[in-house]
Amino acid sequence: MIATVFRAEDYQARDRFDAWCDLVAGMPCPYQVRSDHAADYGFTLRTARLGAATVAHTSVPSIHAIRTPRMIRQADDGVYTLELCRRGRIGAEQSGREVAAAAGQWIVQDSCRPHSLWSVGQGHRSPSAVGLAIPKSVLGLSEDAVAPLLAGPLPGDTGFGGMITDVIGRVLREPGAFGPADAPRLGEVLRDLVAAMFAHELDAGHLLPEETHSRALILRIQAFVLAHLGDRDLTPGTIAAAHHISVGYLHRLFRRDGRTVAAWIRTQRLERARCDLADPTQRATPVQALAARWGFAHASDFSRAFRRAYGTSPRDYREGTQG
Numbered sequence: 001m002i003a004t005v006f007r008a009e010d011y012q013a014r015d016r017f018d019a020w021c022d023l024v025a026g027m028p029c030p031y032q033v034r035s036d037h038a039a040d041y042g043f044t045l046r047t048a049r050l051g052a053a054t055v056a057h058t059s060v061p062s063i064h065a066i067r068t069p070r071m072i073r074q075a076d077d078g079v080y081t082l083e084l085c086r087r088g089r090i091g092a093e094q095s096g097r098e099v100a101a102a103a104g105q106w107i108v109q110d111s112c113r114p115h116s117l118w119s120v121g122q123g124h125r126s127p128s129a130v131g132l133a134i135p136k137s138v139l140g141l142s143e144d145a146v147a148p149l150l151a152g153p154l155p156g157d158t159g160f161g162g163m164i165t166d167v168i169g170r171v172l173r174e175p176g177a178f179g180p181a182d183a184p185r186l187g188e189v190l191r192d193l194v195a196a197m198f199a200h201e202l203d204a205g206h207l208l209p210e211e212t213h214s215r216a217l218i219l220r221i222q223a224f225v226l227a228h229l230g231d232r233d234l235t236p237g238t239i240a241a242a243h244h245i246s247v248g249y250l251h252r253l254f255r256r257d258g259r260t261v262a263a264w265i266r267t268q269r270l271e272r273a274r275c276d277l278a279d280p281t282q283r284a285t286p287v288q289a290l291a292a293r294w295g296f297a298h299a300s301d302f303s304r305a306f307r308r309a310y311g312t313s314p315r316d317y318r319e320g321t322q323g
Contacts, residue, residue, distance in 0.1 A: 003048040003175035017041035028133040029111040031065035051187025056131040065117045084156045088127030090119045094151040105153040139195045160197035269294040278321040
């Protein structure tokens with residue numbers, strides 16, 4: 001497990017707001033915090049350190065947070081913070097610009113510039129947000145280039161912004177799926193996605209280092225493939241066309257990681273079929289139907305590939321996992 005959870009229930013009611021302020025003070029971009037609910041502050045914080053990046057999911061009563069010039073002079077790690085509204089509304093002000101973000105939008109802020117954040121709930125429910133802090137130095141983009149994005153909403157449900165949301169959500173929802181050794185690589189994935197999102201929003205892909213651009217592109221390609229695994233017409237040609245690159249360049253991207261396009265697709269299809277075979281709720285679904293669901297045109301081809309990958313037949317695997 002690489003995530004840590006803090007809950008208001010772990011503290012006495014009178015100590016909860018102070019505990020929250022202490023948690024905020026220990027984050028990569030600390031704030032001064034005030035709230036009308038300080039007397040009995042209910043909160044949940046789930047956070048993880050992923051290499052150079054820090055991610056978090058928060059559910060807290062309505063709040064107002066300020067980062068002052070004095071705080072910046074005392075300590076500043078030089079990070080960009082990104083806040084994604086999940087429930088309610090969040091807003092921000094920086095460099096004379098103000099924004100109120102609805103659910104599914106990212107807000108970007110620079111820790112070395114004074115700014116403020118606020119949040120309000122939805123009905124009787126506390127606002128909820130996902131946060132990411134990442135050092136500016138790792139992105140390969142100048143501060144002047146990124147400045148137009150500060151305190152402006154960016155999409156968090158499509159494109160690179162949606163991929164960032166998905167990665168953070170999976171890490172925090174499924175902590176048992178990742179271990180300490182996975183944290184640096186996950187941080188690198190987020191670094192590349194944030195850099196790609198910034199460059200995309202600025203229409204400045206040329207500002208990215210070539211290596212970062214390539215890594216971000218292959219992540220986007222992999223997300224596309226995963227969304228179309230059941231399509232039997234999924235081929236290197238259709239993948240390349242969807243991303244406006246040549247088939248040869250697609251193959252070169254995958255070879256950098258020591259694999260082929262076809263082998264990676266086959267592995268992903270087999271893994272999803274394996275999960276379905278182990279699912280008791282799908283016991284009545286024939287093996288050939290599961291194979292077809294994940295893009296295998298012929299049951300015999302699926303069976304041979306499954307045996308090569310897992311050392312047993314699909315039917316025997318199902319019986320062994322479901323009893």
